Amino acid sequence: MDVNMKMPDLATNEGVELEIVRWLVDIGASIKRGEPLLEVETDKALTEVESIVTGVLRQIHAPAGAKVPVGAVIATIRVG
Amino acid sequence: MSDKDRAFLLSLYERMVLIREFEDTVKFLFLEGAMPGTIHQCQGQEATAVGICAALRSEDWITSTFRGHGHALAKGLTAQELLDELFGAESGCCKGRGGSMHVGNMAKGMVPGIAIVAGGIPLATGMALSFKMRNEDKVVACFFGDGAIAEGAFHEGVNMAAIWNLPVIFVCENNLYGASTRIDLVMKNARISDRAASYGFRGETVDGNDVLAVLAAGRRAVEECRSGRGPVLLELLTYRRTGHSRRDPCHYQPKAEREQWAQRDPIDRFAQSLNLSAAEREEIHSRIQLELTQAVERAKAAPHPKASEITEYVFASPADRAIPPVRSQNPPEGRNSPARRLGIAEALREGIAEEMAADPAVFCIGEDIGVVGGWGGAFTVTLGLEKRFADRLINTPIAELGSFGVATGAAMMGMRPIADVQYGDFLFLASDQIINNAAKMRYMSGGTASVPLVMRAPVGATGRGSQHAQNMERYFTGVPGLKVVAPSTAYDAKGLLKSALRDGNPVLMFEHKLLYGSKGARSEPGAVDATSEIPAEDYLVPLGKAALRREGRHVTVLGWLLMAHYCIQAAERLAAEGRIDAEVIDVRSLAPIDWDTIGASVAKTGRVVIVEEGPKTGGVGAELAAGIAERWPSARIARVASPDVPVPFTPVLEDTYKPDAARIAAAVSAMIRSCA
Numbered sequence: 001m002d003v004n005m006k007m008p009d010l011a012t013n014e015g016v017e018l019e020i021v022r023w024l025v026d027i028g029a030s031i032k033r034g035e036p037l038l039e040v041e042t043d044k045a046l047t048e049v050e051s052i053v054t055g056v057l058r059q060i061h062a063p064a065g066a067k068v069p070v071g072a073v074i075a076t077i078r079v080g
Numbered sequence: 081m082s083d084k085d086r087a088f089l090l091s092l093y094e095r096m097v098l099i100r101e102f103e104d105t106v107k108f109l110f111l112e113g114a115m116p117g118t119i120h121q122c123q124g125q126e127a128t129a130v131g132i133c134a135a136l137r138s139e140d141w142i143t144s145t146f147r148g149h150g151h152a153l154a155k156g157l158t159a160q161e162l163l164d165e166l167f168g169a170e171s172g173c174c175k176g177r178g179g180s181m182h183v184g185n186m187a188k189g190m191v192p193g194i195a196i197v198a199g200g201i202p203l204a205t206g207m208a209l210s211f212k213m214r215n216e217d218k219v220v221a222c223f224f225g226d227g228a229i230a231e232g233a234f235h236e237g238v239n240m241a242a243i244w245n246l247p248v249i250f251v252c253e254n255n256l257y258g259a260s261t262r263i264d265l266v267m268k269n270a271r272i273s274d275r276a277a278s279y280g281f282r283g284e285t286v287d288g289n290d291v292l293a294v295l296a297a298g299r300r301a302v303e304e305c306r307s308g309r310g311p312v313l314l315e316l317l318t319y320r321r322t323g324h325s326r327r328d329p330c331h332y333q334p335k336a337e338r339e340q341w342a343q344r345d346p347i348d349r350f351a352q353s354l355n356l357s358a359a360e361r362e363e364i365h366s367r368i369q370l371e372l373t374q375a376v377e378r379a380k381a382a383p384h385p386k387a388s389e390i391t392e393y394v395f396a397s398p399a400d401r402a403i404p405p406v407r408s409q410n411p412p413e414g415r416n417s418p419a420r421r422l423g424i425a426e427a428l429r430e431g432i433a434e435e436m437a438a439d440p441a442v443f444c445i446g447e448d449i450g451v452v453g454g455w456g457g458a459f460t461v462t463l464g465l466e467k468r469f470a471d472r473l474i475n476t477p478i479a480e481l482g483s484f485g486v487a488t489g490a491a492m493m494g495m496r497p498i499a500d501v502q503y504g505d506f507l508f509l510a511s512d513q514i515i516n517n518a519a520k521m522r523y524m525s526g527g528t529a530s531v532p533l534v535m536r537a538p539v540g541a542t543g544r545g546s547q548h549a550q551n552m553e554r555y556f557t558g559v560p561g562l563k564v565v566a567p568s569t570a571y572d573a574k575g576l577l578k579s580a581l582r583d584g585n586p587v588l589m590f591e592h593k594l595l596y597g598s599k600g601a602r603s604e605p606g607a608v609d610a611t612s613e614i615p616a617e618d619y620l621v622p623l624g625k626a627a628l629r630r631e632g633r634h635v636t637v638l639g640w641l642l643m644a645h646y647c648i649q650a651a652e653r654l655a656a657e658g659r660i661d662a663e664v665i666d667v668r669s670l671a672p673i674d675w676d677t678i679g680a681s682v683a684k685t686g687r688v689v690i691v692e693e694g695p696k697t698g699g700v701g702a703e704l705a706a707g708i709a710e711r712w713p714s715a716r717i718a719r720v721a722s723p724d725v726p727v728p729f730t731p732v733l734e735d736t737y738k739p740d741a742a743r744i745a746a747a748v749s750a751m752i753r754s755c756a
Binding site for chain 1: 111
């Protein structure tokens with residue numbers, strides 16, 4: 001099953017787009033729930049975003065440097 | 081180790097895993113954007129909640145302040161009722177009215193979580209006071225964080241528990257940070273358990289990441305509390321592995337410190353001491369994860385409250401309680417005499433004595449209220465009652481925040497306290513407990529908690545300058561969950577007090593210093609006669625009802641407390657002059673306002689003069705004026721009130737400050753002239 005992971009609501013101010021600083025996992029690599037998947041610059045700080053599921057990273061929908069609104073799909077992870 | 085012992089220890093382990101997995105599940109639901117609101121989580125602190133709650137019996141109680149999911153699961157609330165609450169569902173433990181910060185379940189010994197950092201401490205003291213007064217063998221474990229130590233409520237609540245030897249375990253989860261601020265920035269002595277000695281009781285610092293050490297300390301504390309040697313302060317050293325709230329990336333926690341504490345993870349350590357294999361651990365974690373996954377699916381599908389139900393659970397309805405009647409064996413005080421003429425102070429004293437005789441749950445709490453050789457409170461209302469009810473006149477330290485919190489906690493446990501302040505101005509100190517706890521508890525608990533609390537406060541400008549004189553009504557009339565009354569006669573005072581005591585909700589009664597009729601050294605210059613014929617039999621004056629004091633045709637004059645008397649004087653003056661026939665209504669119930677009685681008069685006269693002692697801006701009069709204008713748009717409205725200044729001392733200015741009969745009469749005349 002493929003799970004779409006969305007940009008979490010990490011901004012202190014509503015409506016702020018969050019910048020993806022870098023991806024910490026390569027496409028095709030395994031990741032566990034709770035492990036850092038990417039780094040994001042919020043309006044407040046640089047922060048790591050954890051994977052919401054355990055699986056294999058299939059696809060990255062927004063590259064490093066992209067500014068993404070909260071709720072946008074950023075990655076697809078294959079579970080099971 | 082016996083199988084039974086091992087089964088018990090495994091149950092502790094599983095409970096800790098349940099808390100960790102629950103918190104992680106919720107965290108990822110937030111990251112997915114699937115859950116509303118905010119959360120304060122407790123990953124890394126599981127041993128504190130589980131160790132302490134394992135030392136309690138099911139009939140014991142806990143209070144919680146932040147990071148309450150773990151406390152709730154440890155006390156026996158189910159993951160389902162918590163998840164439902166977090167999703168805002170009607171099936172949540174607080175019917176969706178509380179949310180993450182207020183989880184609790186009155187049937188399982190957990191009052192709704194208090195999200196005011198030290199706000200649960202006086203509450204827990206009051207709960208323990210109720211157990212002691214009823215000779216019940218129960219204890220309260222009061223959870224709070226290191227951040228609570230700096231709040232005044234800690235000092236006041238802990239001190240009262242100490243002086244009365246109450247069965248409270250004050251459980252401080254010291255995770256080194258109050259929100260993002262490290263404790264050494266906010267306390268010179270960062271060893272929190274040292275605080276206990278300064279109040280004269282025992283404190284202990286415990287490794288809060290060792291569940292068995294916490295359990296042992298909890299059992300010692302419970303034993304001391306049950307044998308009358310409480311309270312106890314336990315400082316549990318622990319560490320939060322997650323942000324303060326959901327968007328907190330924890331950059332203020334040094335990496336080395338985080339890693340060091342990760343080595344002391346309470347779940348890993350306990351698994352090692354239990355010699356659990358990796359496979360055994362995996363089995364437990366997977367089983368709990370699966371249960372939680374299923375619970376999440378159910379919670380997502382659980383029905384939410386209907387928008388039309390927004391006003392449910394603000395007040396307890398009378399059907400929830402048995403009304404203690406004044407029985408033949410506890411007859412009214414005046415049974416051997418015909419109706420007597422009493423002042424407000426005497427009538428209140430009589431009403432309190434009758435209710436205390438009829439119901440052992442009724443007690444008085446306040447400063448100087450029952451000191452032998454004292455005054456019976458600032459205005460003699462409780463004078464001499466300590467001779468009859470020595471155990472039920474609780475003299476407090478000068479600590480209004482603490483004492484109102486104690487009263488609220490006792491009320492939640494089924495007592496019927498009457499809490500008073502010497503001067504209404506001091507209600508500002510108590511207002512966190514009144515507004516955030518007493519008034520909201522019913523709602524936040526989804527209608528499962530009740531706070532049958534009566535509060536009394538003297539108000540009015542009486543030669544005491546700015547801080548013993550304010551009319552405080554304005555500050556409390558717009559508080560949902562709170563009823564407010566303001567009697568102007570002795571008859572009303574006694575009847576309203578009894579209704580308030582039997583109502584089952586928080587009721588605040590304002591009394592005017594010039595109306596008490598206090599005698600001797602406590603008599604007031606400039607006092608107005610508010611005495612009434614008090615019937616020999618039991619009677620009530622209903623809450624929520626205004627009183628028509630004088631019928632008239634031309635204009636409606638609204639006042640309460642002292643102003644009700646001045647309004648009548650003004651109306652009589654105008655009547656004597658022969659031109660204006662004014663109707664006077666004693667508003668009496670300030671929350672809720674009796675729009676029926678007021679409306680019937682306004683519909684008849686079409687003109688209203690609202691009279692208030694206190695600044696015109698933002699007063700109760702403004703609410704009355706707006707409410708009348710909305711309901712009867714053609715009515716003419718004027719206000720007579722004090723100028724927007726603090727209450728002055730010097731008599732010439734104080735007289736100017738306070739509306740009087742002449743000013744009221746002038747305003748009424750001006751309105752009639754302008755309509756002519």
